[in-house]
Amino acid sequence: MNRIAPKLSGEILVEHDVMVPMRDGVRLATDIYRPAGATGPLPVLFERTPYDKSGVNHGDRTAADPTLKSRPEIAMAFARAGYVVAVQDCRGRYNSEGVFAKYTSEAEDGFDGVAWFAAQPWCDGQVGTYGLSYGAHAQAALASLDPPALRAMFLDSGGFSSAFRSGIRQGGAFELKQATWAHKHALLSPETAADPARKAALEAEDIKAWFHKLPWSEGKSPLRSAPEFEAYLFQQWRTGLFGPYWMQSGLWAAGAYDAFADVPQVHMASWYDPYALTATENYTGLSARKKGPIKLVLGPWTHGQRSVTFAGDVDFGPRATLDGALAETYVALRLAWFDHWLKGEGRDPLPPVKLFVMGGGSGGRTAQGRLDHGGRWIDAQNWPPAGARPVAFHLHADGGLAPTGPTEAEASLGYVHDPAHPVPTIGGAIASGAPIMEAGAFDQREGADVFGAAPPYHALADRPDVLVFRTPPLERDLEVIGDFSAELWVSSDAPDTDFHIKLIDEHPPSPDYPQGFAMNLAHGVLRARYREGFDQEVFLQPGVPVQVRIQGFPTANLFRQGHRLRIDVSSSNFPHFDVNPNSGEPEGFADQAKLAHNRIHMDRSRPSRVMLSVTAGLTSGD
Numbered sequence: 001m002n003r004i005a006p007k008l009s010g011e012i013l014v015e016h017d018v019m020v021p022m023r024d025g026v027r028l029a030t031d032i033y034r035p036a037g038a039t040g041p042l043p044v045l046f047e048r049t050p051y052d053k054s055g056v057n058h059g060d061r062t063a064a065d066p067t068l069k070s071r072p073e074i075a076m077a078f079a080r081a082g083y084v085v086a087v088q089d090c091r092g093r094y095n096s097e098g099v100f101a102k103y104t105s106e107a108e109d110g111f112d113g114v115a116w117f118a119a120q121p122w123c124d125g126q127v128g129t130y131g132l133s134y135g136a137h138a139q140a141a142l143a144s145l146d147p148p149a150l151r152a153m154f155l156d157s158g159g160f161s162s163a164f165r166s167g168i169r170q171g172g173a174f175e176l177k178q179a180t181w182a183h184k185h186a187l188l189s190p191e192t193a194a195d196p197a198r199k200a201a202l203e204a205e206d207i208k209a210w211f212h213k214l215p216w217s218e219g220k221s222p223l224r225s226a227p228e229f230e231a232y233l234f235q236q237w238r239t240g241l242f243g244p245y246w247m248q249s250g251l252w253a254a255g256a257y258d259a260f261a262d263v264p265q266v267h268m269a270s271w272y273d274p275y276a277l278t279a280t281e282n283y284t285g286l287s288a289r290k291k292g293p294i295k296l297v298l299g300p301w302t303h304g305q306r307s308v309t310f311a312g313d314v315d316f317g318p319r320a321t322l323d324g325a326l327a328e329t330y331v332a333l334r335l336a337w338f339d340h341w342l343k344g345e346g347r348d349p350l351p352p353v354k355l356f357v358m359g360g361g362s363g364g365r366t367a368q369g370r371l372d373h374g375g376r377w378i379d380a381q382n383w384p385p386a387g388a389r390p391v392a393f394h395l396h397a398d399g400g401l402a403p404t405g406p407t408e409a410e411a412s413l414g415y416v417h418d419p420a421h422p423v424p425t426i427g428g429a430i431a432s433g434a435p436i437m438e439a440g441a442f443d444q445r446e447g448a449d450v451f452g453a454a455p456p457y458h459a460l461a462d463r464p465d466v467l468v469f470r471t472p473p474l475e476r477d478l479e480v481i482g483d484f485s486a487e488l489w490v491s492s493d494a495p496d497t498d499f500h501i502k503l504i505d506e507h508p509p510s511p512d513y514p515q516g517f518a519m520n521l522a523h524g525v526l527r528a529r530y531r532e533g534f535d536q537e538v539f540l541q542p543g544v545p546v547q548v549r550i551q552g553f554p555t556a557n558l559f560r561q562g563h564r565l566r567i568d569v570s571s572s573n574f575p576h577f578d579v580n581p582n583s584g585e586p587e588g589f590a591d592q593a594k595l596a597h598n599r600i601h602m603d604r605s606r607p608s609r610v611m612l613s614v615t616a617g618l619t620s621g622d
Helices: 071-080 106-118 134-143 177-187 196-204 207-211 227-238 276-287 330-343
Strands: 007-009 012-021 027-035 042-049 084-089 123-132 150-156 265-272 294-302 353-358 375-380 389-395 412-417 467-470 478-492 498-507 517-527 546-551 555-559 564-570 596-601 609-616
Touching: 012 071, 012 106, 027 071, 027 106, 042 071, 042 106, 042 134, 042 330, 071 084, 071 330, 084 106, 106 123, 106 134, 123 134, 123 330, 134 150, 150 330, 177 196, 177 207, 177 227, 265 276, 276 294, 353 478, 389 564, 478 498, 478 517, 478 564, 498 546, 498 555, 498 609, 517 555
Parallel strands: 042 084, 042 123, 123 150, 150 265, 265 294, 294 353, 353 555
Antiparallel strands: 007 012, 012 027, 027 084, 353 375, 389 609, 412 596, 467 564, 478 546, 478 555, 478 596, 478 609, 498 517, 498 564, 517 546
């Protein structure tokens, strides 16, 4: 280990680039912040990041001050509150040694880091962890090995319950945010910094142009100048079956729930974040097994944007921020959490479940040009909250959506899925999508700023490859809080195709929105070849109806009186997900793309329905 002479910054001693040894001899660069006047050992707060330990998280601001705070500034704030703080570059990133392997080196490295800190004379034997996104994935990875000194955790927007189910793949489809992330961070890698030619080549790639040239292959991708990034991307893309790769530590916390550290932990995410499903699954899986306590927080934000009131083109009101609702600031919330569980001071700042229920606003346009959708925070003892009940909304051939089932002997609706002209992504639970796609809530209409859309621009509801099912205008408010899924009877003339679902709150026409506003809430997808299990491929027989179940993302929304609850069904959502070529080719290859004539069946013997968790608004007879 290299010891760097500490520097005094105010009342904090700072040691930069302390090289902490791992079990294989690789050393990871760590900045350590210690209160100068400490009279004895203190608890350690530990963050691991691939994004530069001296850098900035895109969400580290407050509602009162939009200026982003750096990791050193956050570490100093924690140190001034009486903690030793350690911020570490992940293996192969920035000042750390070794080779970066996305997600799959974090369990052992994190375990070894916790053990090393616990052995230092300035540590009282307790280590707490914190971090956003990858920093949360790193926490869940190390917790799966149950380090003895780990005492508390605060996971923000990450910590894969299963990267196969959300974050890398969903329902068998591949999340293309992994490609935009890889291109961005290949540029920031040590190998690129050391090679001007590689840097110039990566900077010259037009990532948008590449997204129009799918499929990619080795040497024919925007990562061709960074072969190690290209290799892991293709491995994730082409590993379509759930098996050993997806069971690794760092990718599958659910497989380690029994062994997972039993310490107080917060799982926080947001409705427009790709890790909302991860958060609810980790909460339910761990709270059933651990003393914890295990806490769940879900806000109306995009990835890490906990101190703003909007997501995309929708505003949720001044109460939507974490600031003022859960604590004065995010730093204050985490300090209250760690103070209680590592120092025995103060009270636990969180109920078991803290949720923001979207909806209830005026429906007008704010001064900033966003839809005023509104919302409120609620406390609950569990997920979903007490009183929530599953309700089936049946799809009808006339485009209706109702709790009552179909009565026809034969009924179906069909459409053509053309891989060359997929349904464009308009918002949703996305992260790291820039410059190709944007997260959040948007009116589901094409426009010049939507990747893949072309004039004349259409509302998605008007596309021939999107089936739309609506309730009548609601006669009373309808509150939905919980999971979202669909059970569809489908058929196709292709051996394989995708089925996408989207839950939408249709605002009625208004002076500000004469055409109404179709606000996306949650989505789901299933690649049909995996309908009988993600560990096997079963291809479709032409024209033969089969039942599929699609797991959607969770949500919490108040559908106001006069609004419509809407479900869209299609076979693409690009570039959020890769486009199924309908050919049955191996994952990640699409040289033989073809049209698919797909059909949704909805009759007495083959009813198709979506399942929602309803807390209020339906009578027992509905």
